[in-house]
Amino acid sequence: MKTVLTIAGSDCSGGAGIQADIKTMIMNGVYAMSAITALTAQNTTGVYGIQETSPEFLDNQLDCIFTDIFPDAVKIGMLSSAEIMHHVAVKLQQYHAHHIVLDPVMISTSGHRLMDKDAEQTLQKELFPLAEIITPNIPEAEALTGLQITNADSMEEAAHKLYESFHISVLLKGGHRINDANDLLYTNGHGIWLHGERINNPNTHGTGCTLSSAIASNLARGFSLEDSVRRSKQYLTDALKAQLDLGHGSGPLDHTLGKTQ
Numbered sequence: 188m189k190t191v192l193t194i195a196g197s198d199c200s201g202g203a204g205i206q207a208d209i210k211t212m213i214m215n216g217v218y219a220m221s222a223i224t225a226l227t228a229q230n231t232t233g234v235y236g237i238q239e240t241s242p243e244f245l246d247n248q249l250d251c252i253f254t255d256i257f258p259d260a261v262k263i264g265m266l267s268s269a270e271i272m273h274h275v276a277v278k279l280q281q282y283h284a285h286h287i288v289l290d291p292v293m294i295s296t297s298g299h300r301l302m303d304k305d306a307e308q309t310l311q312k313e314l315f316p317l318a319e320i321i322t323p324n325i326p327e328a329e330a331l332t333g334l335q336i337t338n339a340d341s342m343e344e345a346a347h348k349l350y351e352s353f354h355i356s357v358l359l360k361g362g363h364r365i366n367d368a369n370d371l372l373y374t375n376g377h378g379i380w381l382h383g384e385r386i387n388n389p390n391t392h393g394t395g396c397t398l399s400s401a402i403a404s405n406l407a408r409g410f411s412l413e414d415s416v417r418r419s420k421q422y423l424t425d426a427l428k429a430q431l432d433l434g435h436g437s438g439p440l441d442h443t444l445g446k447t448q
């Protein structure tokens with residue numbers, strides 16, 4: 188069995204973060220492991236508290252994982268501070284981790300900051316160079332490029348700029364636009380539009396976490412980057428189509444694809 192590690196924050200309500208990652212990995216056919224960077228107190232209505240893991244204890248988790256069950260791919264999600272980022276970067280280099288999928292989680296769907304503003308530079312300097320692909324949403328791509336993204340052309344411009352600046356593949360997610368669910372994969376010097384079916388479902392908590400974890404799972408299983416992204420987008424669409432409706436806000440996806448109902 189192939190193995191995947193998620194380095195991310197815990198979402199006690201189970202829809203995003205580590206919990207979404209593990210559900211996704213199981214459904215995508217890999218063995219899931221986790222190194223928890225922070226505990227969050229959150230639910231479908233918002234984020235009510237964040238407690239960061241100490242950097243030393245994060246190191247301890249990563250040492251336990253890498254010296255025993257080596258991951259075939261790594262997904263990186265919420266990293267709340269520059270210090271945590273630095274520790275993750277050092278450990279990933281120390282152990283020569285590969286197939287790294289980095290979701291630059293900055294602000295939750297409910298509008299809460301999950302990454303210190305002053306940590307953005309460290310993310311770009313220390314972690315982007317280690318990644319095979321980064322998966323920003325539109326607001327994150329705007330923050331990273333300084334460009335305003337209003338249409339397909341500006342999505343292409345921003346993805347190209349990120350690709351050129353960091354020499355890594357970019358999946359610019361279009362979920363924040365309201366009329367479609369088209370994402371842009373920029374790799375090998377050109378963009379590939381992945382036309383998604385927009386599902387009429389207000390419950391989208393954890394879509395980004397789910398997508399990046401599915402990509403890491405498919406890379407671990409040996410699929411190419413483009414095939415991994417296509418398969419993962421299909422999984423996400425199916426999880427939205429299952430129309431789970433839990434909680435008082437933007438609820439979680441049905442990671443089982445309706446198989447338990």
Ligand SMILES: Nc1ncnc2c1ncn2[C@@H]1O[C@H](COP(=O)(O)OP(=O)(O)OP(=O)(O)O)[C@@H](O)[C@H]1O
Pocket residue numbers: 203294295296323324325360361362363368369370383384385386387388391392393394395396398420423424427
């Ligand atoms: N209503 C929808 N129907 C189909 N696909 C969607 C819908 N909403 C989002 N997506 C898809 O979900 C994926 C995640 O996109 P999005 O831009 O929402 O990421 P995100 O903002 O990082 O997610 P999160 O809410 O977890 O922070 C993309 O592939 C996007 O196209």
Ligand SMILES: Cc1ncc(CO)c(N)n1
Pocket residue numbers: 195196197198203204205227264265292294295296301392393394395396
């Ligand atoms: C822990 C965590 N990671 C990522 C997100 C973004 O969806 C979230 N809401 N919570």
